[in-house]
Amino acid sequence: MSRFGKAKANNVDSLAGFRAQKKDTVISHGVLNAARKSGQLNLSSRGLSEVPQNVYRLNIDPPEDAHQNVSFDASDRWWEQTDLTKLLLSSNQLTHLSDDIRLLAGLNILDLHDNQLSSLPSALGELQELHQLRLSHNQLTSLPEELCTLKNLRSLTIQQNLLESLPEQVGHLENLSELDLSRNHLKGLPSSLGCLIGLQKLNLCHNKLTCLPDSLRQLKNVKMLDCSNNQLTHIPASLSEMVALEQLYLRHNKLCLLPRLSAPTLKELYVGNNQIEQLETEQLECLTAISILELRDNKLKTIPEQITSLSTLTRLDLTNNDITTLLASLSLLPNLKVLLLEGNPLRGIRRDLLTKGTNELLKYLRGRIQEKPQRADEGHTALTLPSQARFNEQKIRTLKLLEFSEKQADQIPNELFDAAAGEDVTTANFSKNQMTSIPSRTATWWWFSSTAGQGQHGSNNQLDELPPEMKNLTKLCSIILNYNRFRFFPEVLYHIVTLETVLLGNNQVSAVDPNRLMKLDHLSTLDLSNNDLLNIPPELGLCTNLRCLILDGNPFRTPRAAILAKGTDAVLEYLRSRITT
Known part of the structure; x- marks a missing residue:
């Protein structure tokens, strides 16, 4: 009998030596x-x-x-x-x-x-x-x-x-x-x-x-x-x-x-x-x-x-x-x-x-874009304003935008509000002028236009106060007042509970009331950069609806710049940690 036949007779696997043994997978x-x-x-x-x-x-x-006789540090x-x-x-x-x-x-x-x-x-x-x-x-x-x-x-x-x-x-x-x-x-x-x-x-x-x-x-x-x-x-x-x-x-x-x-x-x-x-x-x-x-x-x-x-x-x-x-x-x-x-x-x-x-x-x-045809019984379709510029009525009709910006004017012409009468204006832009106050006609228009004012843009003027009648803007969501002369957070804004965005950068604001801000449940963006805030009240950290709080460029010592750089959440958390109970 050959050696191969003998191996078969003894039920020996002749290839066993060539097969890798299966091992359980282990981790070191x-x-x-x-x-x-x-x-x-x-x-x-x-x-x-x-x-x-x-x-x-x-x-x-x-x-x-652990099974060995060793000591562990x-x-x-x-x-x-x-x-x-x-x-x-x-x-x-x-x-x-x-x-x-x-x-x-x-x-x-x-x-x-x-x-x-x-x-x-x-x-x-x-x-x-x-x-x-x-x-x-x-x-x-x-x-x-x-x-x-x-x-x-x-x-x-x-x-x-x-x-x-x-x-x-x-x-x-x-x-x-x-x-x-x-x-x-x-x-x-x-x-x-x-x-x-x-x-x-x-x-x-x-x-x-x-x-x-x-x-x-x-x-x-x-x-x-x-x-x-x-x-x-x-x-x-x-x-x-x-x-x-x-x-x-x-x-x-x-x-x-x-x-x-x-x-x-x-x-x-x-x-x-x-x-x-x-x-x-x-x-x-x-x-x-x-x-x-x-x-x-x-x-x-x-x-x-x-x-x-x-x-x-x-x-x-x-x-x-x-x-x-x-x-x-x-x-x-x-x-x-x-x-x-x-x-x-x-x-x-x-x-x-x-x-x-x-x-x-x-x-x-x-x-x-062509101007609306002029009828014999009506005046000019594009009004001549003090700046000798014309405005397009189509913006008021289609975009619901009341715009009078970059005119270097000290007041807003009455003709502009006449053109907006009967239109549900949602945005007003009066930026880059020289207004020192909001004229009475503007306040009256705001009073009667309860559907207007989803956005107001009054930056780059010389304003230092806002008319109290603005509190009747029950749908106002955004107001931009950068580059004006406000010394305090405008009083009337504390009463507009629909506000979501308030931009007051580059003014002279020296104080803000966090307890009243907390009542603005929808306020998510607040810009107070480059003002005169000597201290930031810790209670501002309780305004948990804020998603963007900008405080750079003020003379306060705390929070320090390193904390400001970490973003709004870190600033609010820091302020809350300083509240004394």
Whole structure:
């Protein structure tokens, strides 16, 4: 018998010596000991097909050194080390997660993204301290109901998986502030999604959604909602109740109309690559705070005149539509910086003009604006003012803007207010003149114009007081008084509770009353830079609505410049710390 035959007869594997012995994946004791000290363990990109058992038992089993007769200094006492709070397992080849994950009960962050997980263990629900759970780029087809018991979870990212539905219990994640479900196969959403009242970011893009649940109206804190690349044919009007919404993405859907949303804080609306054929006046009137409006790759043929009322608009994208005629009044939009028109069959505009940029295009459109025809029974359509300059009534009619700036005048002509009579003016600009006071006619106009005054601009004058009648401007949101001669915070401003922005930079203000400022619940921006403030009252730190507080250029000693440089939150925190109880 040959030696090979003998080996076979004795049931001996002749290739055993060439086969590598399979060993349990282990992590070095040095790495584990470091994790015991820091509470963090990074095992990303290690080619792991399973989580080593000694990782699961990190907080249970003593280190190998503990079995030896050695002495430990203060930094090496394993029995005094911290529990694991952060475990990173991303970019491996994990196909499953053991129930032993429950042994790491102190975890705050668990990162499992970019693996090959097709399911999750129910034991995941026992990690009650978990704040962040990252599951993106796996092969998950469902989520265990137990995951929805994680009451402390703040961020849940599950993009790029194979989810077709969500458990109804997802609404129990009451502290969730970020939820990313993008790039899955979702065809519908559970109504309980509306119970996530702490949610601020919700990403639903690249799914198969045909409608949105009405329960989304309950998400009062959501600032960003992305529903791009779905199959939506309409957007429920109830989304208007999402009062904090600032960014809404609806690209690549099947919308035929611009959604009618009266969200008061909506600044960015993206509806490119849909089937919108016309814009309705009512739809545009709702966009009171819009800054970016993307309408590219639709089927628009005309743009209504009402679009010129969007005074906050900075970017308008009309690329690749069917627009043949362009409104010359677009050039009157006061904040428009970017206007995109490529890919439209425009008539009367040279193609090379579109390539020269927004400034040249707006300049050309302004040149095309014609004055209103003069009738025999009325005076001049453009009034001659003391500065010998003319003003365009179209700004008052279409932009609701009352403008008399850079005239070097010491008073505002009565003719200007006559022209504004009957118009619901929302913005007044009297900057860069030489006014020392607000004339009585102005105060009277303010008194009767209760709908006017969403914004007042009186910078670069010589004002030192404001008329008390201004308190009747019940919708005044913004007032700009930079470069004047105010010695104190104007008394009347303490009474205008709708104020959101007050700019008083470069005056002579020497004092401000924080207790009265606290009553301005909407005040978020306050500029007191370059004034005469010798001290900043600590109680100003209690104005927690402030998001921008500017104090540079005043002669006070505290807060110091290093604290001011850290931003508004740091300044307010510092001031609160100095309040004596």
